[in-house]
Amino acid sequence: MxxxxxxxxxxxxxxxxxxxxxxxxxxxxADSAYVRIVNVTGALATARIGNKSYSVKNAASSPYLVIxxxxxxxxxxxxxxx
Numbered sequence: 001m002x003x004x005x006x007x008x009x010x011x012x013x014x015x016x017x018x019x020x021x022x023x024x025x026x027x028x029x030a031d032s033a034y035v036r037i038v039n040v041t042g043a044l045a046t047a048r049i050g051n052k053s054y055s056v057k058n059a060a061s062s063p064y065l066v067i068x069x070x071x072x073x074x075x076x077x078x079x080x081x082x
Contacts, residue, residue, distance in 0.1 A: 031069040037062040048074040 028034055039045040039056040046055045047062075050071040056062050069075075 028066045029068070032066050033069075034064045035067045035073075036064050036076075 004050050013071055035049065037045070037047050037054055039055050039058055042058055044055055046053055048054075049065065049067055050073070051057040056063070
């Protein structure tokens with residue numbers, strides 16, 4: 001019984017590994033980074049990265065963005081909580 005369970009566990013692991021190919025995006029180019037904007041402000045938030053603006057609804061996040069090194073960004077300040 002233990003041999004069958006072990007075999008099934010190993011078979012499941014190899015199937016999971018095969019299905020994860022393509023799950024993650026390729027690594028960003030050198031001197032770049034993935035950036036994701038997460039909004040917890042309670043209202044629509046807009047961030048500016050380079051020459052593009054990204055709006056994110058409350059309690060949501062943007063897709064991952066590849067941002068080259070040195071690109072200026074502007075993010076809104078979170079409101080003060082009392």
